[in-house]
Amino acid sequence: MVYKVKVLVSGKVQKVWFRKQTQTKALEFGLTGWVKNIFNNAVEIMAEGNMDNLSLLLGWLQDGPPLAKVKKISIEWFECESEYKTFEIH
Numbered sequence: 001m002v003y004k005v006k007v008l009v010s011g012k013v014q015k016v017w018f019r020k021q022t023q024t025k026a027l028e029f030g031l032t033g034w035v036k037n038i039f040n041n042a043v044e045i046m047a048e049g050n051m052d053n054l055s056l057l058l059g060w061l062q063d064g065p066p067l068a069k070v071k072k073i074s075i076e077w078f079e080c081e082s083e084y085k086t087f088e089i090h
Contacts (some may be wrong), residue, residue, distance in 0.1 A: 004033075004080040007053055009061055010042040011071030018043050019089045021065040022057075029053040032084035045085070048080050 009018070014037050022035045022045060026036035040043045047057055064070050 001050065002048055002080040002082055003051055003054055004046070004048045004078040005058070005078045006078065007045040007047070007058070007061060008038075008042055008074045009045070009064065009072070010040065012041070012067075012069035013043045013064060014041050016067035017065050018068050021090050022061070023087050025060050026057055026087040029056045031057060032082075032087055034088045034090050036090035039062070048082060048084055052080055
């Protein structure tokens, strides 16, 4: 079964290769969706895939790449429509 999750990550997550590393991990885990910088030095991620692989991404997001300092993560689950074909940086 395919699931969809929206994740907001805040802290020192911009200008530390967070989006690129998130894309690399998402593709490694076989996920589709996107990642983008948003207001207040946060990053927004929308990812689709099976629960095991989404859990791997969520676990990685707890720390992020080496230069990041994650302070807070919020997670929201949605019904999945399989609308993405790859994982992109916006």
